[in-house]
Amino acid sequence: MRWSARSGPRGRDHREIIEIPDASRHPETPGSQGAARRRRRGRRLSPIMKILLTGFEPFGGSDLNPSAMVVEALAADPPPNVDLVTAVLAVVGEEAGDRVVELVDTERPDAVVMLGEATGRPGVTIEQVAINLRDYGMDDNAGNHVSNQPVVEAAPDAYFTTLPVDELVAGIRTVGIPASRSLSAGAFLCNEISYRVLHANAVANRRTPAGFVHLPRVPEQCVDADSPHASMALDRQVAAVRTILETLSG
Numbered sequence: 001m002r003w004s005a006r007s008g009p010r011g012r013d014h015r016e017i018i019e020i021p022d023a024s025r026h027p028e029t030p031g032s033q034g035a036a037r038r039r040r041r042g043r044r045l046s047p048i049m050k051i052l053l054t055g056f057e058p059f060g061g062s063d064l065n066p067s068a069m070v071v072e073a074l075a076a077d078p079p080p081n082v083d084l085v086t087a088v089l090a091v092v093g094e095e096a097g098d099r100v101v102e103l104v105d106t107e108r109p110d111a112v113v114m115l116g117e118a119t120g121r122p123g124v125t126i127e128q129v130a131i132n133l134r135d136y137g138m139d140d141n142a143g144n145h146v147s148n149q150p151v152v153e154a155a156p157d158a159y160f161t162t163l164p165v166d167e168l169v170a171g172i173r174t175v176g177i178p179a180s181r182s183l184s185a186g187a188f189l190c191n192e193i194s195y196r197v198l199h200a201n202a203v204a205n206r207r208t209p210a211g212f213v214h215l216p217r218v219p220e221q222c223v224d225a226d227s228p229h230a231s232m233a234l235d236r237q238v239a240a241v242r243t244i245l246e247t248l249s250g
Contacts, residue, residue, distance in 0.1 A: 050083040067116050070241050087100070113248070114194055117217060118215065126212075127214060151192050161212070177232075179240065
């Protein structure tokens with residue numbers, strides 16, 4: 001099954017829409033248990049921070065991409081008090097960057113968290129920097145192969161993430177999941193979309209926290225490997241990214 005940013009089961013952007021109960025239909029007194037439950041539920045469901053969360057479709061011959069799987073899981077069960085806007089992006093040069101920048105411009109999120117897969121990494125890594133370089137070590141899903149080209153012409157060499165890296169790493173470790181800071185997001189699509197968003201924010205003078213998070217492979221991707229590969233169960237990856245969203249919204 002091919003998942004794209006425009007069609008198919010992974011080809012939709014998702015927004016969690018929550019309806020607050022109409023108090024006029026529930027005539028309990030203010031001190032009743034039912035009214036208290038409704039007050040608690042109303043507080044929990046009232047979104048206080050809009051976060052854009054993106055992942056990528058599978059690529060490189062794999063049928064899975066943990067970043068897409070995590071996005072889908074959190075779209076179905078977002079953290080409380082987060083208005084979560086999600087998208088799974090095509091692994092196609094320029095197209096992916098165009099789409100995520102469009103979402104930032106139209107949705108005006110309070111924070112942007114972009115996810116991708118990093119083969120060989122055993123833990124969750126928060127990327128510190130995005131560089132102005134497209135240098136694909138493999139074809140993208142449209143067969144494009146780019147070498148030694150800038151992401152944006154006549155733009156800065158690099159941008160630092162505006163996510164609170166140390167705070168996010170500490171929060172993920174607190175829930176028992178390996179996490180660390182990374183100084184290289186590579187030069188493929190992960191770095192490319194991160195640079196595009198950080199550059200767009202800089203040009204527009206937006207102070208929106210934004211950055212990229214690399215996730216390990218899931219064990220299912222490593223079953224047929226001839227040698228051991230680092231991986232992490234999907235539920236742990238979902239928990240890690242949930243912690244990121246809760247930290248940003250807290």
